Amino acid sequence: MSEMPEGDSISAALLEVEDLVVDLPVEGEMRRVLHEVSLSIRPGESVGLVGESGSGKSMTARAIDRLLPLGAAVGGVIRFDGGDVMALSGTELRRFRGEVAMIFQDPRAHINPVRRIGDFMTEALRTNRNLPSAEAEHRAVDLLESVGIEDGRRRLRQYPHELSGGLLQRVMIATALLTQPRLLLADEPTTAVDVTTQAEVMAILDDLRREFRLAMLFITHNLELAAAVCDRTAVMYAGQVVEVRASSLLHDDPLHPYTAALAAARPDIGATKDRLASIPGRPLSAFEAPSDACAFAPRCSHVRDACREQRPALTELDGGLTRCLRANELRGHMGSETT
Amino acid sequence: MTEPILQVEGLRKDFGELIAVDDVTATVREGGSLAIVGESGSGKTTVAKMIVGLEGPTAGSIRACGRDRSTPARSTAERRRRGREVQIVFQDPYTSLDPRQTVERALDEVLRLHQGWDAERRRSRVLELGELVGLDGRQIRALPRALSGGQRQRVAIARALAAEPRVLILDESVAALDVSIQAQVLNLLADIRDETGISYVLISHDLAVVRQLTEETIVMWRGRVVERGPTAQVLDDPQDDYTKRLRASVPRPGWKPTRRAKAGVGEETDR
Amino acid sequence: MSVVAQPVEAVEAVGRRSWFALLRATGAAGVASAIVIAAATFVAALGPLLAPDSPYLGQLSFSYVGPTGGHPLGFDGQGRDLLSRLLVGARTSMLGPLAVVVICILAGTFLAVSAAWRRGAYDAFVSSGLDVLFAFPGILLAILAATVFGAGLVAASLSLAVAYTPYVARVLRGAALRERSQQYVAALEVQGASAFSICLRHLIPNMLPLIVAQATILFGYAMVDLAAISFLGLGVQPPNPDWGVMISENQSGVVQGYPLAALAAGICIVVVVVAFNILGERLYDQAQAERR
Numbered sequence: 079m080s081e082m083p084e085g086d087s088i089s090a091a092l093l094e095v096e097d098l099v100v101d102l103p104v105e106g107e108m109r110r111v112l113h114e115v116s117l118s119i120r121p122g123e124s125v126g127l128v129g130e131s132g133s134g135k136s137m138t139a140r141a142i143d144r145l146l147p148l149g150a151a152v153g154g155v156i157r158f159d160g161g162d163v164m165a166l167s168g169t170e171l172r173r174f175r176g177e178v179a180m181i182f183q184d185p186r187a188h189i190n191p192v193r194r195i196g197d198f199m200t201e202a203l204r205t206n207r208n209l210p211s212a213e214a215e216h217r218a219v220d221l222l223e224s225v226g227i228e229d230g231r232r233r234l235r236q237y238p239h240e241l242s243g244g245l246l247q248r249v250m251i252a253t254a255l256l257t258q259p260r261l262l263l264a265d266e267p268t269t270a271v272d273v274t275t276q277a278e279v280m281a282i283l284d285d286l287r288r289e290f291r292l293a294m295l296f297i298t299h300n301l302e303l304a305a306a307v308c309d310r311t312a313v314m315y316a317g318q319v320v321e322v323r324a325s326s327l328l329h330d331d332p333l334h335p336y337t338a339a340l341a342a343a344r345p346d347i348g349a350t351k352d353r354l355a356s357i358p359g360r361p362l363s364a365f366e367a368p369s370d371a372c373a374f375a376p377r378c379s380h381v382r383d384a385c386r387e388q389r390p391a392l393t394e395l396d397g398g399l400t401r402c403l404r405a406n407e408l409r410g411h412m413g414s415e416t417t
Numbered sequence: 418m419t420e421p422i423l424q425v426e427g428l429r430k431d432f433g434e435l436i437a438v439d440d441v442t443a444t445v446r447e448g449g450s451l452a453i454v455g456e457s458g459s460g461k462t463t464v465a466k467m468i469v470g471l472e473g474p475t476a477g478s479i480r481a482c483g484r485d486r487s488t489p490a491r492s493t494a495e496r497r498r499r500g501r502e503v504q505i506v507f508q509d510p511y512t513s514l515d516p517r518q519t520v521e522r523a524l525d526e527v528l529r530l531h532q533g534w535d536a537e538r539r540r541s542r543v544l545e546l547g548e549l550v551g552l553d554g555r556q557i558r559a560l561p562r563a564l565s566g567g568q569r570q571r572v573a574i575a576r577a578l579a580a581e582p583r584v585l586i587l588d589e590s591v592a593a594l595d596v597s598i599q600a601q602v603l604n605l606l607a608d609i610r611d612e613t614g615i616s617y618v619l620i621s622h623d624l625a626v627v628r629q630l631t632e633e634t635i636v637m638w639r640g641r642v643v644e645r646g647p648t649a650q651v652l653d654d655p656q657d658d659y660t661k662r663l664r665a666s667v668p669r670p671g672w673k674p675t676r677r678a679k680a681g682v683g684e685e686t687d688r
Numbered sequence: 689m690s691v692v693a694q695p696v697e698a699v700e701a702v703g704r705r706s707w708f709a710l711l712r713a714t715g716a717a718g719v720a721s722a723i724v725i726a727a728a729t730f731v732a733a734l735g736p737l738l739a740p741d742s743p744y745l746g747q748l749s750f751s752y753v754g755p756t757g758g759h760p761l762g763f764d765g766q767g768r769d770l771l772s773r774l775l776v777g778a779r780t781s782m783l784g785p786l787a788v789v790v791i792c793i794l795a796g797t798f799l800a801v802s803a804a805w806r807r808g809a810y811d812a813f814v815s816s817g818l819d820v821l822f823a824f825p826g827i828l829l830a831i832l833a834a835t836v837f838g839a840g841l842v843a844a845s846l847s848l849a850v851a852y853t854p855y856v857a858r859v860l861r862g863a864a865l866r867e868r869s870q871q872y873v874a875a876l877e878v879q880g881a882s883a884f885s886i887c888l889r890h891l892i893p894n895m896l897p898l899i900v901a902q903a904t905i906l907f908g909y910a911m912v913d914l915a916a917i918s919f920l921g922l923g924v925q926p927p928n929p930d931w932g933v934m935i936s937e938n939q940s941g942v943v944q945g946y947p948l949a950a951l952a953a954g955i956c957i958v959v960v961v962v963a964f965n966i967l968g969e970r971l972y973d974q975a976q977a978e979r980r
Contacts, residue, residue, distance in 0.1 A: 130595035131566070226676060243457075272456035273622055277666035281674035299595065306672035329670055343600035345629035347652060347667055353607070354629065356600035360565050377597075469878045493882060500880035513871040515890050526889075527879050573875070580879055 091118040092159060092293045093142065093178075093261055099153035100141050108151065109365040111137050113317045115154075116392060117295075121260065124287060124294040126304030126325065128340075129314035132363040135297045138314070139263045142295070143180050144171065158261070172206060179254035183266035185246040189238045196234030199253045207257075214256075221252040224289070225282050244275035251282060255290070262287075262294045269298070280307050301340050305329055313337045316373035317364025323398040331410070333400035336374045338412035372403070380408055420483055422447045422616050423468070423503070423584050428477035430463050437463045439640040441477070445584065445633075450610070450617040452627040452648060454663070455637035461620045464637075465588045468618070469505045482583055501531055504577035508589035510569035514561040520547070520572050521557050527579040546575040549612075550605060567598035571605070578609070587630075588620045603629055624667055628652055636660045710897070714970035721970075724963035731775055732782040741769035743776040743929045752946040764949040765938050774956060777929035781957070784845050784923070785910035789903050791849035796856030797899060801887050803857075804864035815861070818854035826851030826913050834922035841914075844923040848913055856902055863895050897975035905968030908961040915957050931957050 100112040112134045119125050129135040140146050142156055144163065156163040158174060166174050182188050189198055200214035209217075219230035225248040227233055238246060247267060254262060264283065268276035284307060287294055298304050304311045305325045313321040313334065321334035332338040342355040359377045367373040368389070375385040382404065390403045402408070421444040430438040438460040445451045455461040466472040468479055470486060478487045482502045490496035507513050514523060521543055528539045547557045550571040561569055570590060577585055587606070591599045603626065609615060621627050627634060627648060634651045636644040636659065644657040655661045668674075711722055731738065740758070746768030754762040761770040799818070803811040826848045833847040834840075867873070868891065876886050892899075917923035918932030926933050934953035941949045 130597060273624075273666045274456065274662055277668075277674045278676055280668075281676040284674060285676070300668070301596070302670075303668040305670060306668035307674065326670070340596055343597050345600075345603065345625040347625040347628050347669075350628055350649070354600040354604050356604055357597035358601075360567060360598060361595055471874055471877060490880075493880070496882075497880035500878060503878075505875070505878050507871040507875065509871055513875060515870075515872045515894065517893055518890075526876075526881075530879055530881055576875065576879075 126308035908964035
């Protein structure tokens with residue numbers, strides 16, 4: 079399936095995910111957590127992946143980095159730089175993981191609390207690349223500076239508990255960049271930090287992206303944030319990508335009713351709304367999504383009988399992608415009518 | 418001029434060397450709503466804890482419903498009466514309910530504390546409260562683990578309302594919820610205010626939520642109030658440097674995040 | 689609105705597990721252990737009725753005579769029916785550890801919950817007091833108690849209880865602190881509920897799986913230690929039948945090439961202790977898993 083709406087040929091993509099299907103064993107039965115997820119990212123491009131809890135956005139990142147739990151069954155294709163990611167093993171897999179770095183929501187959960195920052199940062203370089211520790215440390219200090227930490231030498235000798243959450247997240251970003259990755263998977267990297275710190279972390283990511291021509295998959299539940307900092311945004315619902323859209327068009331010209339509803343449900347910092355346009359019901363988990371109907375149909379204000387009879391395919395529309403049967407006729411009538 | 422329903426004056430809290438809250442003064446009039454805005458470490462949650470009596474202030478006074486509550490309650494009766502004046506809903510919907518207790522029993526326990534009602538009357542009130550926050554009969558009989566985050570937060574709201582408080586403190590109560598659920602709960606809170614005339618104190622870092630729910634705002638930074646005023650004015654035309662920076666950090670279309678100074682002193686630890 | 693109601697459908701299935709379901713979750717080894725424990729308890733309760741012979745009267749001429757008809761395990765060093773002594777001895781062998789466990793759990797839970805609730809100076813005081821007690825080995829304490837108060841099951845059990853309590857209190861204090869920090873506890877405080885009722889109706893019930901697991905593991909330890917104390921002659925006094933005493937009494941048989949009498953009592957202890965340990969560990973794992 080073609081997934082490159084804005085020009086360029088397919089071969090230009092750094093990462094291609096096609097019809098990714100993941101099943102996980104839950105209490106003895108296999109549950110589908112991703113339904114035919116398709117995505118592509120070009121070098122230097124940032125793509126937002128937005129969804130509510132259980133939509134499968136983190137699972138997508140884990141599948142890309144081959145970090146799924148044991149017993150997971152994976153279908154579909156993941157290609158990185160033209161090579162099949164699912165076929166990698168041993169040294170190839172390790173090299174791939176060096177090229178695809180990941181940063182997480184809670185840095186504290188991913189850093190050994192009893193080891194110094196320096197040990198943590200340089201471990202991969204010293205063990206995988208046999209770099210002498212003096213040089214590894216030098217590289218670490220350089221990168222700490224590029225994420226805005228000036229006194230890197232001192233920081234390397236500190237322990238994680240001596241650093242604030244925002245500072246630790248910068249350390250994680252610097253660490254992720256040490257192996258000179260080409261793709262960064264950022265899984266809610268700013269959810270646990272303050273708003274002002276979030277702005278700084280985003281600025282750092284933005285700078286680094288330009289500096290290193292880094293491609294980024296930015297996972298967040300915050301539609302406004304994704305739209306503000308990413309070139310394109312993919313919206314997930316119940317384990318499916320329901321819309322992919324240039325971020326600049328996402329707010330005013332969404333292609334899927336869920337995206338429109340999500341935007342309308344957020345309170346507005348600029349004005350008190352009489353009543354928020356809440357979406358009835360609750361977000362569906364991926365395994366609850368029907369295979370023969372639109373997953374969003376039960377909560378959709380534009381639903382028709384046809385929506386309950388088949389699962390819409392991801393189709394192209396105005397340079398974006400949407401998984402809605404009525405996308406064409408609803409266009410221009412979804413964005414504003416709820417606000 | 419009637420006395421405010423909630424009034425704190427010169428509130429201060431020290432934790433050892435650290436001054437967590439310093440000289441905070443604020444009032445909420447009956448039926449009004451106040452937002453306390455700030456980031457982690459600003460002292461906003463400590464203010465909330467002092468108002469409900471989970472922390473004792475180092476200095477300053479707290480008055481609610483015309484009665485002082487700066488010092489710990491001296492009797493069971495007074496403790497419960499304070500419970501009927503100010504209630505709180507916390508952030509985390511997952512630890513805010515006893516995992517062994519059904520919704521029904523959790524609400525009933527609170528009713529038993531405050532009202533001398535018989536089982537029949539309490540039962541019907543439990544159903545009423547469930548209806549008020551949009552929980553059906555089956556959800557009322559369920560254990561917390563069978564409920565979603567949004568449903569649990571509704572239960573926490575219902576439990577707070579069971580005491581029929583005059584003031585409800587919402588300590589980041591909608592922050593952990595999914596956007597679509599957050600909207601439901603915010604609408605619910607607005608309905609409850611219309612129905613009961615309750616006053617809200619919203620502790621939040623989310624300026625859009627603050628705009629939606631409150632009339633007055635104070636902005637806290639490192640324990641102090643740096644700006645105060647009507648919510649619309651504070652958000653649309655911030656005066657203090659910190660408020661301006663906070664406002665500028667909110668992502669919006671066309672937003673370009675900018676790096677401030679290099680990370681430096683004062684950011685070493687969380688404490 | 690079927691979507692909203694969906695998660696509640698499985699209330700019964702995902703609701704709190706019954707003790708029976710909890711036991712089943714401990715696996716085959718856990719269930720087998722529980723059966724062993726139940727059997728030992730049954731014998732402890734009804735031992736004297738089950739015993740085919742007198743556990744006290746014997747003929748020295750039968751000393752260390754092997755199994756014969758009517759005496760499936762043969763005789764001990766003093767010519768008493770071994771099976772009868774084992775069956776009757778089960779009672780003191782189980783009763784001692786039970787007393788230790790009951791005292792430890794009551795004292796440990798009280799100390800843990802009160803320390804977790806009051807925190808601050810009181811917690812520091814209790815914790816350092818427990819640390820001091822920690823330094824005393826249980827057996828040493830028991831020997832000390834025996835010399836002061838005279839040998840016997842009561843003195844031995846009490847001193848073991850004192851020695852074990854810090855261990856129990858420390859583990860439970862961690863759990864109590866965790867529970868104390870849950871927001872529902874703060875919510876109840878704000879409602880005006882008393883500390884006593886919050887602890888009794890919320891904190892302790894939520895700690896119960898861990899408390900039961902602790903008690904079970906402790907029972908095994910207490911049984912071994914009490915047997916050792918009896919073996920040293922400071923616990924249960926002969927001629928009263930007790931598994932520890934029986935090992936001690938029949939040591940001479942081991943030297944004389946007839947180990948069965950001492951071994952039989954030893955096996956009883958090992959089997960019951962292993963059962964308690966396995967079940968305890970499994971329950972502990974379940975209690976931890978339940979907290980996620």
